[in-house]
Amino acid sequence: MCARHAGRVTVPAQRTPQPERTRVMRARLMQATIDCLVERGWAGTTTTLVSERAGVSRGAQLHHFPSKRELVVASVQHLADQLNGDLERRHDEAIHGRGHSTRKTLGLLADHFTSAIFVASLELWVAARTDAELLEIVRPIERRWGREEHRLAVELLGVDDSHPPTRALVQGTLDMMRGFGLANTLSDDSRRRGRILAEWAELIDNNARPAVAGAAPTGKAR
Amino acid sequence: MCARHAGRVTVPAQRTPQPERTRVMRARLMQATIDCLVERGWAGTTTTLVSERAGVSRGAQLHHFPSKRELVVASVQHLADQLNGDLERRHDEAIHGRGHSTRKTLGLLADHFTSAIFVASLELWVAARTDAELLEIVRPIERRWGREEHRLAVELLGVDDSHPPTRALVQGTLDMMRGFGLANTLSDDSRRRGRILAEWAELIDNNARPAVAGAAPTGKAR
């Protein structure tokens, strides 16, 4: 509408180059897939529903993702990025905001494990158990994600990860967080969680060995 | 055929009374449903598959359970019984077998949370999140189950449940177990779990307040 014939550069802002539009379209579809997972679960995530939710015609959907499988695979990667992004964001907030208590770090982790993206991950996780193809892409992502969580926890808690008992305590705590995430899906579990976390902070403070001051086990120490 | 009219007692052993046969038939279908949940997941649990697996004709299936919903509801109850039975069985084994260490109790709990029935529960649990009707029957069962686990843990660990930090430690430990169960679905996690549990036993021994000798907090003390 703005160019073509006369080559007028009057309205350059509206024109989006093709590759960018494709990128946006794919992102819309992947996000809609994740939203559907959260709202309807794995079994309820149909291609029709996704296309409606994304506001994309069925034809366009099939153009960008020829099969449901490809859509799901791409969405899993998309979700992985979001998981890492969420962790990083919470990490940065914790670093910059002052008040570095153990309790706050635990709250931060618990929030991560009760977020919508965790719920979407849970759906994929459980679905992957009985879907070999899906398992192959979900498993490595889950591994990396778990390691990131561990790294973040160790760093924010400021504990010595090379000390076996401390390491086990951190790992167990993260597994507990996963348990929290699971329990939170059926009904709001925040009261109970809060009570446990309050005691848990003391447990960690009393039992985890603090990181050696200058040491930087994984990356930079706090 | 064996009694009433003719009173023929020729083949008394084979003849099973009607109500018993009905009971068996329903049990076969419910068990097949649970097996399908474990092997194929919630989305893969179709009525056709269940009937095939149970070795029951589709007509008979529909006779005993007019709709899929009713089959699932009955199966959930069936599963609940199995969960309680599993807990009770492990409890009895722990009581009668000698060697009552914290580590063994933790192993017992972890086994419970990595068993096939846990996997089936997990499928239903996750499915119930996005299925209001299912949620209504799964939630109360989950609550009761959680309380049973807690009771069992407190009793076998021999700790004082009225002491808030101890109580929180037990609850957190059970949430960790749920996390173990989840992690174990994607790949065998027993090595890691074993390492954590070994340290965890010490953690509990060092931080949980032992139950007062004569006191019986919930039921009978050990």
Next chain:
DNA sequence: ACATAAAAACAGTCAAGGTTGTTTGTATCT
């Protein structure tokens, strides 16, 4: 600069396959 060809993006219909529950029919038990 411009016309045109090629390619990509997009839209919508259709068919195949699968799942569920209804219905109709038969055998067995009380």
Next chain:
DNA sequence: AGATACAAACAACCTTGACTGTTTTTATGT
């Protein structure tokens, strides 16, 4: 005889991906 248990075909519905057609964008030759 009546009711219950079982069997199996059938119809309605949904999901998926193939197919056909239209529009828009990009590349190319003059």
